[in-house]
Amino acid sequence: MARITIRVEPWHDDNSRCEHAVKPSGRPRDPESGCTGRTAYAVVCSEHGDVGQPHHVKVLAEPAATEHRQEHRAALATH
Numbered sequence: 001m002a003r004i005t006i007r008v009e010p011w012h013d014d015n016s017r018c019e020h021a022v023k024p025s026g027r028p029r030d031p032e033s034g035c036t037g038r039t040a041y042a043v044v045c046s047e048h049g050d051v052g053q054p055h056h057v058k059v060l061a062e063p064a065a066t067e068h069r070q071e072h073r074a075a076l077a078t079h
């Protein structure tokens with residue numbers, strides 16, 4: 001069975017993925033990087049893709065990722 005990975009991906013205001021280094025405030029670390037800052041955090045599952053709606057703060061996205069991970073664990077346990 002393929003390994004499932006669930007991660008939190010930060011997004012920019014225009015819904016593109018942010019892979020820039022940012023400060024804890026969410027503002028870009030390098031003003032030259034073209035980063036517009038992180039405005040949403042999406043939970044992404046390697047099997048299901050985007051899980052639910054993006055969250056506006058990381059502290060809400062992380063529990064959603066954990067919850068989804070637990071759903072997978074529960075599903076595997078029934079097989």
Ligand SMILES: [Zn+2]
Pocket residue numbers: 012017018019020034035036037038
């Ligand atoms: Zn960025």
Ligand SMILES: [Zn+2]
Pocket residue numbers: 045046047048049068072
């Ligand atoms: Zn999933």
